[in-house]
Amino acid sequence: MTPTPASTYRRAYRPADHRLVGGVATGVAEHFNVPVLWVRLAFIIGTWFQGIGVIAYLLLWRLLPLQRPQLSPGLESATRRGLRTGSRTGPAEIAQTIALAAVGIGVLLLIQSTGRGINDNVLGPLLVGVVGIAVVWRQYDDAAWGRWMRETRGFGFASRIAAGAGLVAVAGIYFVTKEGGWGAAVNLASALVVAILGLGLILGPWIFRLVGDLAQERRERVRSQERADVAAHLHDSVLQTLALLQKNAGDAAAVATLARRQERELRAWLYGNDEQPGDSLVAALRAAAAEVEDVHHVPVEVIAVGDAALDPDVTALARASREAMINAAKHAQVDRIDVYAESDGRTAEVFVRDRGVGFDLEAIADDRMGVRGSIVDRVERHGGTATIRSSPGAGTEVAMTMPIRRGESASPATTPPTPAPSTSIEGATS
Amino acid sequence: MTTLRIVIVDDHAMFRTGVRAEIDGPVDVVAEAEDVDSAVAAITAAKPDVVLLDVHMPGGGGLEVIRRLHVRHPETKFLALSVSDAAEDVIGIIRAGARGYVTKNISGPELLDAIDRVAAGDAVFSPRLAGFVLDAFAGTIEIAQVDEDLDRLTEREREVMRLIARGYAYKEVAKELFISIKTVETHVSSVLRKLQLSSRHELTRWANDRRLI
Numbered sequence: 001m002t003p004t005p006a007s008t009y010r011r012a013y014r015p016a017d018h019r020l021v022g023g024v025a026t027g028v029a030e031h032f033n034v035p036v037l038w039v040r041l042a043f044i045i046g047t048w049f050q051g052i053g054v055i056a057y058l059l060l061w062r063l064l065p066l067q068r069p070q071l072s073p074g075l076e077s078a079t080r081r082g083l084r085t086g087s088r089t090g091p092a093e094i095a096q097t098i099a100l101a102a103v104g105i106g107v108l109l110l111i112q113s114t115g116r117g118i119n120d121n122v123l124g125p126l127l128v129g130v131v132g133i134a135v136v137w138r139q140y141d142d143a144a145w146g147r148w149m150r151e152t153r154g155f156g157f158a159s160r161i162a163a164g165a166g167l168v169a170v171a172g173i174y175f176v177t178k179e180g181g182w183g184a185a186v187n188l189a190s191a192l193v194v195a196i197l198g199l200g201l202i203l204g205p206w207i208f209r210l211v212g213d214l215a216q217e218r219r220e221r222v223r224s225q226e227r228a229d230v231a232a233h234l235h236d237s238v239l240q241t242l243a244l245l246q247k248n249a250g251d252a253a254a255v256a257t258l259a260r261r262q263e264r265e266l267r268a269w270l271y272g273n274d275e276q277p278g279d280s281l282v283a284a285l286r287a288a289a290a291e292v293e294d295v296h297h298v299p300v301e302v303i304a305v306g307d308a309a310l311d312p313d314v315t316a317l318a319r320a321s322r323e324a325m326i327n328a329a330k331h332a333q334v335d336r337i338d339v340y341a342e343s344d345g346r347t348a349e350v351f352v353r354d355r356g357v358g359f360d361l362e363a364i365a366d367d368r369m370g371v372r373g374s375i376v377d378r379v380e381r382h383g384g385t386a387t388i389r390s391s392p393g394a395g396t397e398v399a400m401t402m403p404i405r406r407g408e409s410a411s412p413a414t415t416p417p418t419p420a421p422s423t424s425i426e427g428a429t430s
Numbered sequence: 431m432t433t434l435r436i437v438i439v440d441d442h443a444m445f446r447t448g449v450r451a452e453i454d455g456p457v458d459v460v461a462e463a464e465d466v467d468s469a470v471a472a473i474t475a476a477k478p479d480v481v482l483l484d485v486h487m488p489g490g491g492g493l494e495v496i497r498r499l500h501v502r503h504p505e506t507k508f509l510a511l512s513v514s515d516a517a518e519d520v521i522g523i524i525r526a527g528a529r530g531y532v533t534k535n536i537s538g539p540e541l542l543d544a545i546d547r548v549a550a551g552d553a554v555f556s557p558r559l560a561g562f563v564l565d566a567f568a569g570t571i572e573i574a575q576v577d578e579d580l581d582r583l584t585e586r587e588r589e590v591m592r593l594i595a596r597g598y599a600y601k602e603v604a605k606e607l608f609i610s611i612k613t614v615e616t617h618v619s620s621v622l623r624k625l626q627l628s629s630r631h632e633l634t635r636w637a638n639d640r641r642l643i
Contacts, residue, residue, distance in 0.1 A: 072516070074516065075516050075518065075519070078486045078491075081488070082488055082489060082490060083441075083486035083487055083488060083490075083491050084485070084486050084490065084491035084493065084519055271516045301557060301558075301597070303557050303558060303560070303561035303595045303596075304561065305561055305564045305565045305595070306565070336597075338557060338596060338597025340557070340561070340592070340595045340596040340597070342564070342592070351596045353596055353597045353598075355597075397596075
């Protein structure tokens, strides 16, 4: 997943995978964080006033860049191979939009009939033009039009030349027959437009190709870099692990650990976002879990809801959680540890749980420095609370709560500090 | 009690063979399928009690299978299986109508237990799925606020989800909250229903951000 470049303003775009016509309404709705219905209504109401709505829509269609969804590599490949069903515009939304459009056109005609609407002479050509442009741009979006425009031989080329030449000829005839009188200026302008259109059709491919080649070159470069990244990744992780597995073939525990570590890495790479241990609470917990898995050979499952930035308090919470995981791995004699973290922007909570042998808190609370010092005291020093529930044979759960200090470092659960739009849960190790 | 009839849908033959070896006996594996079309045909023909459904496979994935069958065969229960753990697809398949989600490294006995529960009409929530659900509904409820809005999770449902996310089995959740296992199952089923029906703005947005709808 490519990280989005840090910019001070958000750019609006048209979502490629979630649109009815051009994706303008959806894009605008996402940008301003309002229901898409309102945006569609605004465009329709705007159309009642001299067609401003339609013109605005078309302009935005042209100006807003198309954005394809950024998926993790694993999902991207699954999508490409048709292994998953992507998003689909629901029939309800289509029906709703058609109904809206029908009402909009109805009202527009009503306004027309009062004689105060758009001038009839303008309305007809406007409608035809709008529909024509919409069709053309829709095709352009789908790249078929672009391909047709780029052809420099064959049927597409011939038909384009013919269309272009025809338009130029029409312009010429128009100009010659209509010469003279008041209308001459208007006619000249019309003729020029038609002629330019014709020339554009003929010269289009070379211009397109020039621009296209540059873009193509850039894409190729990015693609080959990505290929190199994949190769490097496979070499560093999978190949090394396979070699190690062959060496340790006799040692079942080592094989299981190696396989598990490889799975975790691959999963993070395929479905995760590139987070570093220093980024956030969840990233730190995941790093700690990976470490415990490697050293103590116990699977640690981290589930997280929301995330928090690593200020000193939250860092203490993360360290205490790591101690709790290590304790569980060392003493509980279990084959699985569950870690659950939840942050809602006000408090961060972490639960570390095992179903292991447990211990009697009263009996060892004083001499067991590990539990007291590194977990309870550490959390309490930073203003949090930590409780340990355990009894022999019933497992242990360490529950820690830490208030998140309001300030520039506080980050609400809805906006995790990682730049990727995906939540922290994705790419969790399991 | 009659033996449950199962169809395994997965594009990896090795995985199908492995699962069949693990569960055949206690349950009856009546058919296997490897892509969306063959799955739809096999399920229509065999009318199984439970379908073990891979999330990703040729033809549009498990989601497509459920979409094609759910209306005509509402009695068929789907249990989603996956290695991917991508929130998008897991929540997507649950919203489409699957009654549970487990990862492929689940043990044989656990899988059998999950199949039993799905067949009985209950929902199977792994800790991971509970985490996804909490995330999807995050911020929709104020503490101690009683809300009539059907779409929101009640405080109790949230508590149950949190315990499941913390690694508690249903039995342990029941003990922790001083309620019966049946009540836990009721809460989980109700969360599942809300997840499938919810049109609340937050959930819609959450889903929107991940391109689920």
